[in-house]
Amino acid sequence: MAATPDVANSTYNAALSVLNNVKAAYDQANADYLDSLNDQADGAGLAIDESAHQLLAQYVAGKSPYTGSQYCVPNSGGYLISYGSGEDTVYQQMDSSMKYVSNMTIKSGGHGSSFGIDGSGNIWASVRHNGYQISKFAYQPGASIDASSLTALYNSPDLLRVNYDTSNNLVGYTTAESYCVCDPGNLSNPKKTVSLSAMGFSVGQQTWQSQSLSYPYIFWQSGAYNSKSDPATVGCFNADTNAQQFVHTYLTDSYGMKYAYNEPEGIYSNGNTIQVTFNNNDNGNNSINYLFSIPVVTADSTVKDRLSALNNLKKSVADATTAFNSAKSDFQKYQSTSKTIVKDTRLYKNATKDVKSQQKLVLSTKKKIAIVTKQYNKATGSKKVALKKQLDNLKKVYQEQKSALTKLKKKQATAKSKLSKAQSKSLSAQKATQRAILKKAIGAAVMAETGGKDVTWITPVNPGSKESYAILWPDSEDFSGSVNVNETAVIKHTPINTVTQAGTESISVGGALIGEDGSISTLIKKFERIRTWAENTIEISLIGQTSFPNAIISGIDKPHDTYLTNQIPLTVTLQKVDWADSNVKKKANSSKNKGKAKKTSGSGHKQSNSKGAVKTVTTKPGDTYYKFSQKYNVSVAQLRKWNKYSDRSIPVGVKIRIK
DSSP: OOOOOOHHHHHHHHHHHHHHHHHHHHHHHHHHHHHHHHHHTTTOEEEEOOOOEEEEEETTTTTTOOOOEEEEEEEETTTEEEETTEEEEEEEEEOTOOOEEEEEEETOOOOOOOOOOOOTSSEEEEESSEEEEEEEEEETTTOOOEESSSSOOOOEESEEEEETTTTEEEEEEEEETTEEEEEBBBBTTTSEEEEEEHHHOOOSSEEEEEEEEEEEEEEEEEEESTTTTOOOEEEEEETTTEEEEEEEOOOOOGGTTTTEEEEEEEEEEEEEEEEEEEEEEEEHHHHHEEEEEEEEEEHHHHHHHHHHHHHHHHHHHHHHHHHHHHHHHHHHHHHHHSHHHHHHHHHHHHHHHHHHHHHHHHHHHHHHHHHHHHOOOOHHHHHHHHHHHHHHHHHHHHHHHHHHHHHHHHHHHHHHHHHHHHHHTHHHHHHHHHHHHHHHHOOOOOOHHHHSSSSSEEESOOSSSSOOOOEEEEEEEEEEEEEEEEESSSTTTTOOGTTTTEEEEEEEEEEEEEOOOTOOOHHHHHHHHHHHHTTTTTOOEEEEESSSEEEEEEHHHHHHHHOOOOOEEEEEEEEEHHHHHHHSOOOOOOOOOOOOOOOOOOSSSOOOGGGGOOOOEEOOOOOHHHHHHHHTTOOOHHHHOOOOOTTOOOOOEEEEEEO
């Protein structure tokens, strides 16, 4: 069974929305895949999937017995955090929900910005004694230990930040502008020394916060407490290959933290994820500590996963295209007034689609050439020869695709010209059809918004958009109708039906514009839309228990209530208008009646049509012969005689003779 216009329109829009969403997802997946290939060509081995971050714990900083943590390391099923307290360092045991368990203090420990825990549970950290020294000590709940009593494993005049890689049994620490990787028993002779600048950190411009060793990878992060010019940043460096893996500014807006500023504090790598803490603050007295887990992925696995996602989306695009084409086939039956326009529209859309598809192919091939060129420039030997052959083939394909694109653009231009000519021949018919489709879209929107409930709604006879409607959830509908009967004497031999006619019909709908809680601003826009229709005397259709196909809004009453959050009380009064031709025939003027009129039996008053006695008025909306007859004491029959307009076709703004 053929689809009706409203069903076809609704199905078409739904299918189009799905298709556009799937295409957008495919385009993003393709861009992500190309980025992964590019990273792979650059030698990057690791990346983070920030979109998959997870909140592990949070707590309000500054409330006893703990403040904001400088560093955080998983320990004994919970966490061990550190923070500075004056000249001391506090180490604090927290459970898995970041609830306080116990703490210990290292007097003169210093900032406490990073530390590590070895396989035996010992803390490796920097303390202040004769400059700075690296020491190890056991966690002792409630203890207070003086830094001078700890054995120095390494001394430095510069601030030290310490890590411990338990998987590889290595110690890492920063000193001055370098990061050193050492065996635990030989901290003075690093196995590797890497400059912070080589790792991607801008010395003097960024604020170094902390780092974590998961050899060969060194993770680090930087960022200021309250500066947008030094944002929270995370980086990774491969100490074996001396290659920077990534340097990435955190997308902190997507993390759901409360305040505006996000100071990165601790970072800890366990191989599969990095755990990072932020001191989220308002640049004042308020702050919250957040602990997040972010997955770490390899470039190779990223390429594989993104290629798989891309292939899956290809099938989704194909399925969505099939569904869309089916819906489009039904909708096109009502979209145009002629088979020519339907055909030419389809040809032009297909030509445009072909051009866009070809443009994507050209762009994709161009990006692949750039990637392979980069790989070729780095390659040597047989690999370079193979890449040269691949590069030549890609360039050949690129030229063929560009040539095909040129032909498709010519075909598109021809189709566009043909469509334009066809549309110009039936523009008025198209507008009428588009208006009909728009009305059906409005009807569907009302059904969707109300769930098919019994409501009253209004819309312009000629709507401007699919939002051109207002739903009045009614409390009352008061209809008023009348018949105008002449109350003065009837001219002799004049039929009664010439002075008796249907009067004005009107309806007053009392109710409200209703939306979701807190949607008053949206409802005000709907009210203003109704107000505009009234002010501009826009012809309205009323649909409800009583319907007026053609009406004018003659009154609006909106009481003010500051306590309502989801509705606007409203009473709208509409007056029915009828543009049908009158069935009353106008009598022809007779030359025999020129001059002074004689008094006629039963007329009730004298009538004069002498030139000096003529008087006219300019008509306003709602004026009728009956109103004029009552106001100026002249019969309806005489008014018809003097004026050329039929009873129900009196225009607004014209002069009407009333004397």
